[in-house]
Amino acid sequence: MPHHTPLIGTIVAGLVVAFLMGALAHRLKVSPLVGYLVAGIIVGPFTPGYVAHTGIANELAEIGVILLMFGVGLHFSLRDLLSVRRIAIPGAIGQIVAATLMGMGLSYVMGWNGLAGFVFGLALSVASTVVLLRALEGHNIVQTHRGRIAVGWLIVEDLVMVLALVLLPVLANVFGPESKGAGWQALLVPLGVTFLKVGAFLALMLLVARRVIPAALHWVVHTGSRELFRLAVLAIALGVAFGAALAFGVSFALGAFFAGMILGETPLSRQATAETLPLRDAFAVLFFVSVGMLFNPSIVIEQPLPLLAAVLIILVGKSVAAYAIVRVFGHGNQTALTVAASLAQIGEFSFILASLGTGLGILPDEGRDLILAGAIISIFLNPLIFSLLASRRGEEGGGAAAPAGPVTKDHVVLIGYGRVGSRIASELARGGQALIVVEDQEDMAKRAEADGHKVVRGNALEDSTLQAAGITQAGRLLIAIPEGFEGGVIVEHARVLNPGLDVIVRAHSEAEVSHLEQLGVRHVVFGEHEISARILKLTASDAATV
Numbered sequence: 301m302p303h304h305t306p307l308i309g310t311i312v313a314g315l316v317v318a319f320l321m322g323a324l325a326h327r328l329k330v331s332p333l334v335g336y337l338v339a340g341i342i343v344g345p346f347t348p349g350y351v352a353h354t355g356i357a358n359e360l361a362e363i364g365v366i367l368l369m370f371g372v373g374l375h376f377s378l379r380d381l382l383s384v385r386r387i388a389i390p391g392a393i394g395q396i397v398a399a400t401l402m403g404m405g406l407s408y409v410m411g412w413n414g415l416a417g418f419v420f421g422l423a424l425s426v427a428s429t430v431v432l433l434r435a436l437e438g439h440n441i442v443q444t445h446r447g448r449i450a451v452g453w454l455i456v457e458d459l460v461m462v463l464a465l466v467l468l469p470v471l472a473n474v475f476g477p478e479s480k481g482a483g484w485q486a487l488l489v490p491l492g493v494t495f496l497k498v499g500a501f502l503a504l505m506l507l508v509a510r511r512v513i514p515a516a517l518h519w520v521v522h523t524g525s526r527e528l529f530r531l532a533v534l535a536i537a538l539g540v541a542f543g544a545a546l547a548f549g550v551s552f553a554l555g556a557f558f559a560g561m562i563l564g565e566t567p568l569s570r571q572a573t574a575e576t577l578p579l580r581d582a583f584a585v586l587f588f589v590s591v592g593m594l595f596n597p598s599i600v601i602e603q604p605l606p607l608l609a610a611v612l613i614i615l616v617g618k619s620v621a622a623y624a625i626v627r628v629f630g631h632g633n634q635t636a637l638t639v640a641a642s643l644a645q646i647g648e649f650s651f652i653l654a655s656l657g658t659g660l661g662i663l664p665d666e667g668r669d670l671i672l673a674g675a676i677i678s679i680f681l682n683p684l685i686f687s688l689l690a691s692r693r694g695e696e697g698g699g700a701a702a703p704a705g706p707v708t709k710d711h712v713v714l715i716g717y718g719r720v721g722s723r724i725a726s727e728l729a730r731g732g733q734a735l736i737v738v739e740d741q742e743d744m745a746k747r748a749e750a751d752g753h754k755v756v757r758g759n760a761l762e763d764s765t766l767q768a769a770g771i772t773q774a775g776r777l778l779i780a781i782p783e784g785f786e787g788g789v790i791v792e793h794a795r796v797l798n799p800g801l802d803v804i805v806r807a808h809s810e811a812e813v814s815h816l817e818q819l820g821v822r823h824v825v826f827g828e829h830e831i832s833a834r835i836l837k838l839t840a841s842d843a844a845t846v
Contacts, residue, residue, distance in 0.1 A: 306353040311360065313343045313352045314589040315582065322585075331683035333434065336585050337676060340592015347597075357590035358651075363538070364583030365429055365648060366556040370537035371580055372433055372442065372451060373560020374569045378506075381452055381561070384445075388452030391625045395453075395643065396460055398621035399425035402613045407667070410606060415471060416667060419657040422464055423671045424613050426457050428647020429553050430587050431679050435642055435686045446635040449626070450642040458554050459498065461649045465656060466494045466549065472660040494549065501548035505558045509540070513559065514566045521568065530575040536563065537576065551649075574782070588679070591647070595676040599669045606666075610674040615681065619644045641689040645678040646671070710775030711736060715760045715790060717748045720806060721780035725753055736769045760790045763797065771797050779805040784812025788819050 317339040325335030343352040403421025404414070412420070432454055433442070441447040470490050513536055520532040537556055544555025563572055599607060619640040626636035654671040657663030711734035714725055721737070728735050729752065736754045739745040748755045758765030760779075771777070777794050779787040784807040791803055804823040807813045816824045 307356055309350075310352040310356045311586070313350055314339065314357060314360075314586050317342055318585050318589050331438075333431070333588055333683055334680055336588035337592040337595075337680055340589040341595050341597075342592075343589070344593035344595065346595065352589075352593060354590070354593050357586060357593055360583060361587035361590040361648070362552055364580065364585070364587040366538060366541045366552050367576055367580035368430055368433055368584055369553040370541070370556040370560040371573060371576060373557040373562075374564040374573050378561060378565075381448075381455065384449045384452040387449055387626065387629045387631065388456050391449075391622065391629065391639075392453045392456035393460065394625050395618055395622045396422070396425040396457065399613060399618040402617045403610075406606065406609050406613065410666075412664065412667070415662050416657070416664060418471075419468065419653060419663045420667045420671070422461075423650040423653040423657075424610065424646060424674065425618060426461050426646060426649045426653075427454060427643045428645055428650075428675075428679065429454060429458070430584055431645045431647055431682055432642045434584070435682065438683075439686070441638065446631075446638040449631070449635065450639050453622075453639060453643070455554070455557065458551055458649070461653070462498065462550050462554065463491075463494055465652065466490055468653075468656055468662075469660060472662050497548045498550060501544055501550055501555070502558075505540075505562060509559070510562050510565075513540075513562050514568075517563065517566070517568055517572075529571070533563075533572045533575050534579070553648075587648075591651075591675060591679060594651070594672045596669060596673070599673045603666065603670065606670055607673055607677075610670045611677050614646055614674050614678045615644045615685065637689040641682075641686040644685050645682040646675045647679065650675055710734075711770065711773065712776045712778060713738060713766070713769045713771055713774045713794075715777070715779045715787075716781035717744045717753075717755075718780065718782070720782075721778075722747070722751070724778060724780055725751070729753065736774075738765060738769050761786070761793065763793055766790075766794055766797055771801070774798060774801060776802045776804070779803070782806065782808055784808055784824075785815060787812075788816050788821075791816070791819055791821055 318336045321335035321339040321342070322332040323335070325332050325338075340357075341347055343350055345351050345354065400418065400421035403424045404417035407417030407420045432450060436442045436447050436450060442451065467490060517529075517532055517536070520529050523529075536559055540559035541552040541556040544550045544558075545552050548555075563569060622643050623636045623640040626639050627633070650671050654663065654668040658665060658668045712728060713736050714721055714728075715738045717725065717737050717739045721739075725735060725737060725748065736756060737745075737748045738756045738758065738760045739748060740757065740759045745755050745757050756765060756769045758768065760766060760781075771794055777791070779790055781787060784805065787805045787807075791805065794801055794803070802823075803821050804825065805816050805821050807816060807824050807826045810826075813824050813826050
């Protein structure tokens with residue numbers, strides 16, 4: 301079998317070039333997303349050299365979207381979704397209408413018909429799932445109220461786009477250039493069928509899958525096989541997403557989100573997140589590479605003014621509309637800025653709409669090229685826009701970790717409040733030890749607060765989070781998270797802020813132990829070592845009593 305198959309070549313070229321460009325972007329203090337997009341342009345069909353397979357790249361990118369939305373669902377309960385429905389539903393619909401009208405205005409200037417303008421405007425109105433979630437996760441605000449509004453807004457947009465994809469072929473028959481003379485009545489049947497399918501999917505997930513999925517995963521856990529558990533999580537995420545699209549016509553992203561949300565209501569959500577994280581990140585990178593491959597630089601020269609107008613609609617027009625809607629509904633300035641910045645880009649649904657529109661003959665090729673170029677430019681600029689508008693602390697604490705309050709000197713900073721961390725915290729508190737817990741998972745943070753501990757919400761890899769936990773005054777740092785290599789990075793950050801800090805770190809493998817010892821960590825707790833030492837001690841004591 302040849303080793304240069306399109307699938308293998310696309311994966312290898314995409315990941316290798318993305319790593320090189322991502323590392324360069326990081327070196328230049330630019331978002332790695334920019335590097336991934338540039339990697340896509342490099343391996344795309346419009347630049348010299350190796351050309352990856354665009355179709356395969358797009359399919360791989362869909363897996364990234366599925367895993368990303370599944371991961372979000374794991375930390376986004378039905379209660380969270382319902383809590384923002386009063387702003388997310390009218391807000392998303394209002395912003396879609398505003399952006400669509402702006403796109404139709406631009407299309408009118410370019411001499412297109414009304415239906416082409418409608419498809420064009422609709423494609424400019426919907427934000428990218430991957431870009432929005434990456435922005436929220438990068439600033440640690442997915443679990444804040446403004447983050448929940450943005451995610452809820454995204455879910456409503458996805459539902460509207462699912463409906464649009466069903467209705468576009470019907471609209472083409474009624475109003476398109478090759479209209480068959482059908483009337484408005486032709487819209488009623490597909491509209492009704494779509495609502496029935498979406499309703500049936502939601503009912504199935506909430507009434508049946510809500511019982512079956514957790515039960516199945518608990519059975520897998522009791523087998524004791526970590527490999528089988530990892531496979532079960534991936535099977536649930538991909539299987540539900542594919543089944544939802546096949547049977548009910550909803551998007552992969554929406555199906556995966558609901559699967560994750562149901563699983564997130566069980567105690568296994570944290571472990572499921574850890575198991576899917578590596579694959580999720582890898583395929584999310586391939587998504588950005590696939591977007592970069594679509595970019596034809598010649599459009600910048602051939603259509604500069606229409607492209608500029610389209611980019612302004614995406615970055616300014618729809619963001620101003622979203623900002624105004626959020627403010628009208630009584631939310632604060634920082635919440636409005638976060639939602640506006642989150643939506644200042646377009647992505648995967650825009651590509652699908654553009655492809656369907658051109659395939660049906662209702663959108664000119666020029667419109668598809670403008671949409672693709674607008675997506676590239678908006679995704680390129682979105683990290684900068686988000687950093688400028690949404691990363692500042694606002695009325696909800698923003699993305700920065702809030703200080704835990706006054707702390708005593710030589711207190712203990714505990715990273716992680718899972719099964720191990722919660723036990724450590726309980727024993728330290730019982731002994732009267734001053735303690736601050738650092739936790740980035742909202743459910744774990746709430747549990748730590750309910751147990752009476754001071755908590756800093758945030759990623760311990762960020763200096764601001766460690767400072768909020770009073771690391772410069774701390775006497776000891778305990779790292780109880782199950783990722784030893786990540787623990788090593790935290791140690792390096794902490795010792796820059798407090799060089800004399802005493803550190804104890806949890807490890808899960810010999811490689812992690814070796815890595816931590818090379819960093820100068822004197823106390824590394826490795827499960828297998830501790831278990832074997834305890835068994836030998838008990839064996840020796842039993843032998844002595846015989």
